[in-house]
Amino acid sequence: MFMVFGAYLLASSLLGRRYGIFAAGLFAFTSSLILKMQAGVAEGQPYGFFAVLFFFGAYAAALKLRDLRLALFAALAFFVFFAFFHSAAFYISSS
Numbered sequence: 001m002f003m004v005f006g007a008y009l010l011a012s013s014l015l016g017r018r019y020g021i022f023a024a025g026l027f028a029f030t031s032s033l034i035l036k037m038q039a040g041v042a043e044g045q046p047y048g049f050f051a052v053l054f055f056f057g058a059y060a061a062a063l064k065l066r067d068l069r070l071a072l073f074a075a076l077a078f079f080v081f082f083a084f085f086h087s088a089a090f091y092i093s094s095s
Helices: 002-014 017-028 029-039 044-065 066-082 086-094
Strands: none
Touching: 002 017, 017 029, 044 066
């Protein structure tokens, strides 16, 4: 589950490593996320959640570390989200 990495990246950039691990643990064992991922159905919503968490995590890390490479990586994550998961953006905004 890649959402765990996005949650860790976002929380550790904003609050510290301990809270990043706690957020990743919460995302890893959330029953509704496990249920959506184990169904074997390719729904857009879980991918959209991952893309949003990953973008905000990379953006927060780029702001914290003031690294241009991380900022370009966050921009790439944002582009990929809207280029390939444009239907997932609709799912997130309508829920």
